[in-house]
Amino acid sequence: MCGSSGPPLWWWGLIYAHRASRSTHDVEVRMSTRPSLSIGDLAARTGVPVSTIRSWEARHGFLAPSHDAGRHRRYAEEDVAAVEELLAHRRSGLSLEAAVQHVTSAPTAPRSVFAEVRRHHPEVVARTYRRPTLIALSHAIEDECCALAAAPALFGGFQRREYLARSWDRWSELARTARSTVVFAHADAVVPGRDPAVTEVVLPDDSALNREWFVVCDADDLPAVLCAVELPHERGTAAPGRRFEAVWSVDPRVVRTASRAAVAIARQHRPDLAAHLAPGALADDPRRGAAPSADLLRAAGLFDRMLAYLERGA
Numbered sequence: 001m002c003g004s005s006g007p008p009l010w011w012w013g014l015i016y017a018h019r020a021s022r023s024t025h026d027v028e029v030r031m032s033t034r035p036s037l038s039i040g041d042l043a044a045r046t047g048v049p050v051s052t053i054r055s056w057e058a059r060h061g062f063l064a065p066s067h068d069a070g071r072h073r074r075y076a077e078e079d080v081a082a083v084e085e086l087l088a089h090r091r092s093g094l095s096l097e098a099a100v101q102h103v104t105s106a107p108t109a110p111r112s113v114f115a116e117v118r119r120h121h122p123e124v125v126a127r128t129y130r131r132p133t134l135i136a137l138s139h140a141i142e143d144e145c146c147a148l149a150a151a152p153a154l155f156g157g158f159q160r161r162e163y164l165a166r167s168w169d170r171w172s173e174l175a176r177t178a179r180s181t182v183v184f185a186h187a188d189a190v191v192p193g194r195d196p197a198v199t200e201v202v203l204p205d206d207s208a209l210n211r212e213w214f215v216v217c218d219a220d221d222l223p224a225v226l227c228a229v230e231l232p233h234e235r236g237t238a239a240p241g242r243r244f245e246a247v248w249s250v251d252p253r254v255v256r257t258a259s260r261a262a263v264a265i266a267r268q269h270r271p272d273l274a275a276h277l278a279p280g281a282l283a284d285d286p287r288r289g290a291a292p293s294a295d296l297l298r299a300a301g302l303f304d305r306m307l308a309y310l311e312r313g314a
Contacts, residue, residue, distance in 0.1 A: 036122060037075040039065070045245070046083045047232040053083075062086070062100045077118035081111055081208070088206040109264060112208040113157065113216070114227045116261035117247055121254050124247045125304060131242045133311050134213060134228055141215050141224045141248075142170065149219035151179040155262040157214040157227075158185045172198055182266055182273075184209050199273065201266045209265065213244060218259035224250045225258040250300055251292045 043050045056062040063082065065073040082103055089099035110116050118126065129137075146154055156171060158164040164185045175181035175197035182199045186207075203209050214227035228246035249255065266273050292300075 037077075037079070039073045039075065042075045042079060042083065044231065045080050045229070046087070048083060048087070056096075056100070060097065060100045062104065077115045077122070081115040081119075084208050085111060091206055109268060110261040111265065112212060112229070113155075113214050113258050113261045113265070114212055114229045114245075114247070115208070117225070117227055117249075117254060117258050120257045121247075121249075121251075124249055124251075124254055126245050126247050127304075127308055127311070128231075128243050129228070129246050129307070129311055131244070133307065134226070134244055134246060137226050137248060137307070138213075138215050141217060141226055142174065145217040145219070145222040145224040145250075146174045146178070146215070149217055149222040151177070152217045152219035152222070153259060154178045154181045155214065155216040155218075155259065155266075156181075156183045157209055157212045158183060159210060159213060159230075160186060161188055168194060168198075182262065184262075184265070186210050199266075199270075201269050201273075203269065207269075213246075214258065214262075216255065216258045216262055218255055222250075223252045223255035224248075225255045227258055248304075250296065253291065 037045070039050050039053055042048075042053060053063070057065075063075070063079050065075050065079070068074050086099045086103050089102055090096065094102065117124065146152060154171075154174060156167070158167065164183065171181065171183060172195040175195065178197075180199065181197060182201060184201045184203055187202050187204065211230045212227065213230070215225070216227070217224045226246065226248040228244035230242065230244050247254075
């Protein structure tokens, strides 16, 4: 996530549509809460075999999928988070029965920015992108939203040492005009003391964010979010060919959800950040929760389709 030579023309069109939308009437967006993941999708996302998922359901009552017209199981994003939480408890030494009890009896705190966005906003289309496409989209958001927004709250997920190191100077510069800047990385990926304006959150081995890539710009004027999760079977793939399931949006409501999830996760690992993050990232500003205009939705839909065609032809 480093700087780029400049945004393409279609990105300027999207930014223009967003700015223009702030002076138009809001429109209602129909929200679909129907679970959309098949059992195969759930297995691919979590790395748990289909047979094991069925066994958990039959023997322990773990997960309660809905069924479509053909009686096929359908799962939601919170089911992905529940499975990943169960796996984390198993790695910590709990028996399967104890892990199931822990997951199903206790309220689940956010563990994944991607899962929270998908759970609250199922209407946002998730697509599979290669790493170069995500880099390009990250650069565009950094250059046109993070750098130009008025006092944004910024969040970045970097996975590994090398990715954080490549982007450190860029994010240090973005932090100069941000309300707050928080970066997440695995324990061996954080370089302490480099810049006091950048707050670093160290992730343990079992954190779901170790598989996630995200850029969140929570701002009144130029909100944007990109969040992606690396597919389990992509581990070991050469860097350019790595694939991620990703969502992106300039809808203030979607950005708000990602921002709140990032803050909640940061507080889990850094309780000392409670006071630091509260004034900026958690302020209940109604302007940040307004529905986007029809123009913005059309521009975003066009951009999303362009990305899909570019990715397909790559």
